[in-house]
Amino acid sequence: MSIEGLGRKFQEARKARNLSLEEAARLTRIRQSRLAEIEADDFSNFPSLAYAKGFLQIYGKFLDVDVSPYLDAFETSGNITVDGYSYLQDAPAPKAPRTQVTRRSENARPSLVPFLLGLAILVAGFWFLRFISNLQRITPRPAEATATATAGPTAPVARIVAPRAEPVESPAPSAPVAAATTTTPPPVMATPTIPVATPVPTAIAVATPVIPVARAVEPEVRRAEPVRPEELAAAQAENTAAESNAPNRVDIKPLKKTYMRVTIDDDPTKPAFERWVSPSDGTVEFRGHRFSVTVLDRDAVQIRKNGKIVSNSDTDLRITAQ
Known part of the structure; x- marks a missing residue:
């Protein structure tokens, strides 16, 4: 049996009860758009025939309309055409599975590791500067170390004076010998002798300071004398008085x-x-x-x-x- 005319029966039964489409949807708890599609014999928006059969039974029971002959048409017909509409009984094609993307939860709270690392670097730098300052203050300077090394007593050293050259007087040159006669050749003058300076070594004596030698001091030996009772009593009295006043x-x-x-x-x-x-x-x-x-x-x-x-x-x- 064809399902044509079923929607008109539902509409006439609803109007016979003086019910609007909105009131019927509220009482049957079926959406108003679905009831409008059922009364118009339009089942193209239903996902499958099972939904359509369920809505037909609920709406038919509410309006006292027998829908069982029309349900048999749903079972015996693979395709139902009403006023140019075709209804597919097959289940809708499955949707492609969506790949779940796991989002990495970002920690909104800032990390304290950089702050602690910077603080540790500042503390270490301050400690290192303080250590260097103390080390420079404790270590003696090179000039002070040299002055300290040379400040000790040194043994006196005799000063040696180099020999000095002194001139030595030489005899005067001999007079030239003149010829006795005019017929003799011209006189020949003698070559003067050049004096040679002979170095005379001289020495200067430098007095060497005498370093006093410490004499050994013998320890003084005293003989112990016995303590008398009156001295012991006086010392105890002084100690008692001092303790009482303290x-x-x-x-x-x-x-x-x-x-x-x-x-x-x-x-x-x-x-x-x-x-x-x-x-x-x-x-x-x-x-x-x-x-x-x-x-x-x-x-x-x-x-x-x-x-x-x-x-x-x-x-x-x-x-x-x-």
Whole structure:
């Protein structure tokens, strides 16, 4: 059976119920364009006949129109032509697979490696310049090294004077001998002798300084004398007096958190220390003659005077626990 006229039946049934195409699409949850194509018998935009059969059943059930004869035409006909339209029952050609391109995620956060590398180069350059400066300051200069090498005493050297040439007087030349008569040949003059200077070596004596030689000093030997008891007692008394006059050193080590106030030399108006302390603060050191320590808990602190644990009967240190 041909499916021609099915769209007209759907349109008449919809109008009989006074429904617009938009209202029918909202009630059937089918797009309005699809309902318009079904009423116009246009199935060219459906991907396959399975979709068209499904929409026909839903729309026919909604409008009470029997569509089963028309569904048989979908199954027995390979191509359905209505008003010049041809419907392909074959499934659409598969689309070419798309190659998934994996994009490399770029880190938007800038890297700190260049910054750290530059900082390390700056620190290394500063350290190298400082090392060179210290090396130049410690190493002596060449001029100073030469002056230091030549500043030591040197042995005196006798100065040698070269011999000097002195002229020697020679006898006067002999007088010419004249002829006795006029008939003799002209007189011949004698050649004068040229004096030759003979070098006379001379020496100049230079006084050599006398270097004093240190004489060996023999160590002085003294005999030990016994210490008398009165001298020992006087020395002990002096040491005791010096220790009593010297200021005491008090070390207070917190063992647990507590409040502490320390007054030195009986001056309560100006406490040397007043606050909460804990073991992380470390040992607190004070110096003076007399101390007054006030704590909330006596067992919360450890007090030493001159390196020794303080007893409760100490006259220079008064401990009060509140």
